[in-house]
Amino acid sequence: MNIVLTGFMASGKSTVGRQLSELLNRDLIDTDELIVEREGRSINDIFGKDGEEYFRRVESAVIVDAAKTDNTIISTGGGAVLNPKNMEMLRENGVIFNLDPDFSVIACRMEHAGAVRPLMRDQSLEDIRKRFDDRKPFYDNCDYKIHITADSSPRDTADKILNIINGLK
Numbered sequence: 001m002n003i004v005l006t007g008f009m010a011s012g013k014s015t016v017g018r019q020l021s022e023l024l025n026r027d028l029i030d031t032d033e034l035i036v037e038r039e040g041r042s043i044n045d046i047f048g049k050d051g052e053e054y055f056r057r058v059e060s061a062v063i064v065d066a067a068k069t070d071n072t073i074i075s076t077g078g079g080a081v082l083n084p085k086n087m088e089m090l091r092e093n094g095v096i097f098n099l100d101p102d103f104s105v106i107a108c109r110m111e112h113a114g115a116v117r118p119l120m121r122d123q124s125l126e127d128i129r130k131r132f133d134d135r136k137p138f139y140d141n142c143d144y145k146i147h148i149t150a151d152s153s154p155r156d157t158a159d160k161i162l163n164i165i166n167g168l169k
């Protein structure tokens with residue numbers, strides 16, 4: 001059974017994914033990294049030259065592959081939840097966790113996180129807040145929510161996920 005991480009940009013999916021991968025000694029798949037490998041260029045470049053629709057197609061294609069693995073930690077891009085088919089595929093052999101940060105956590109990380117994220121770069125705080133609110137219903141469809149505050153460490157978050165997973169056995 002895979003452990004799938006979803007959540008808004010900069011919610012900490014990659015860091016928590018690495019933490020879980022170390023704690024459980026399981027492989028980590030980061031779908032954004034797979035996209036960059038497959039395309040041989042950065043996410044900024046893909047968005048800039050071919051647009052979001054094209055990016056979403058590649059994202060779904062790498063999710064098809066990721067969903068076929070077993071006992072893997074899968075960290076997804078923040079928009080993967082927008083396509084219900086992505087979630088359906090991942091759920092077939094996975095439990096889907098949503099990292100659910102207070103908006104203030106995202107606002108604090110924006111400056112640093114913006115450079116590599118086309119949907120965060122050059123956006124106003126209000127625009128990001130709007131996207132954050134618009135995405136909420138999609139994140140609410142995940143199996144479990146893990147609330148993230150400014151004080152949550154990646155280890156705390158990973159431990160919460162592990163407790164849930166252990167309770168499922």
Ligand code: S3P
Nearest residue numbers: 008009010032077078079117118
């Ligand atoms: C996106 C999130 C990014 C990346 C792309 C689009 C989004 O991943 O997939 O820039 O739509 O939320 P992270 O959530 O890892 O930043």
